Amino acid sequence: MRTFSRWMALAVLVCGPAAYADRNDFEITKLGNPSAFRNSTQTEFSTNFQEEANGNFRAFARTFAAVMTSANLMPPETLGHAGFALNAELSVISLPSSVVLPTEREQTGSLLLPSVHVRKGLPFSLELGARVGWIDRSSMFATTGELKWAANEGFTWLPDIGVRLHVTRLMGNRDFDLTATGLDLGVGKQFPLGGMVTLTPYGGIDFTGVMASSDTLDFDQGRQLSDTLVEGNPYAGLDNTGVYEQVKMGQNINTRFYGGVRFIGGALQLGAEFSLSSQGSIPVTTTTRNQVGNTLTVTTETRDRALPAVVAFSTTLGLDF
Numbered sequence: 001m002r003t004f005s006r007w008m009a010l011a012v013l014v015c016g017p018a019a020y021a022d023r024n025d026f027e028i029t030k031l032g033n034p035s036a037f038r039n040s041t042q043t044e045f046s047t048n049f050q051e052e053a054n055g056n057f058r059a060f061a062r063t064f065a066a067v068m069t070s071a072n073l074m075p076p077e078t079l080g081h082a083g084f085a086l087n088a089e090l091s092v093i094s095l096p097s098s099v100v101l102p103t104e105r106e107q108t109g110s111l112l113l114p115s116v117h118v119r120k121g122l123p124f125s126l127e128l129g130a131r132v133g134w135i136d137r138s139s140m141f142a143t144t145g146e147l148k149w150a151a152n153e154g155f156t157w158l159p160d161i162g163v164r165l166h167v168t169r170l171m172g173n174r175d176f177d178l179t180a181t182g183l184d185l186g187v188g189k190q191f192p193l194g195g196m197v198t199l200t201p202y203g204g205i206d207f208t209g210v211m212a213s214s215d216t217l218d219f220d221q222g223r224q225l226s227d228t229l230v231e232g233n234p235y236a237g238l239d240n241t242g243v244y245e246q247v248k249m250g251q252n253i254n255t256r257f258y259g260g261v262r263f264i265g266g267a268l269q270l271g272a273e274f275s276l277s278s279q280g281s282i283p284v285t286t287t288t289r290n291q292v293g294n295t296l297t298v299t300t301e302t303r304d305r306a307l308p309a310v311v312a313f314s315t316t317l318g319l320d321f
Contacts (some may be wrong), residue, residue, distance in 0.1 A: 027102050033231070034057075058284075089316045274312070
């Protein structure tokens, strides 16, 4: 009886009505089923099997991680141990069409990412920050925590040099986890324009590792309750389900180059920044299957897949106390 109750719960879960989703929310089953066989029998093909499904998931994870981490919007100098800054930010990010983002509706060519960014200066040239960004037309948020240290700042003839550690996690998403952790090296120089007005050009490079995993996914969206209750097959409810291969941080590094300028007049901050995230290439394992009579064979082949760069333009408006 207990076993039957478990399978009934699973049947209700997979056959229940779909939750409302905005156009930019993700339905990652659109990336394809990575399982070549039906789970219970291992002799029949899965529904929606796609040879490059795992590669699609990895390319999607790296590309959207580049989207979430596309803005720095601060020079390497810190606020000082008593300083505090509050900024409203907006990033306009160009989405490459060659990488499928499994949005609920047709993928657009660009994405808006408005954010709120809070920073607090600490002693010893340290600075602690947090950013919350909303993925436009979705129920998802990108939350970031960061710690910056200015190795050199405030010298008349030397540039400011800063190191920033940051962790960003996607929130509000369904069926998968996505986290990006990075090390940012920045260089800049503040120039006084008179009184309390300064202009600070800056630039840097950011190395970001990407980590992602999926839940067990149902690739048979037309499944009925009767399909999960098959006599003699207690695992029928798991047919045509699968899990994408885990995207490991050490094997997936994006390199972002950025440059910008910040203007301060009194307590008012204005800034703009351009960034380009290079993703390089990933090895993709292609799975093919062939059935001759009662013999079913599956073969794999690995090749490199180039990923396009992600370009972003960001602006900020805030107060520096």
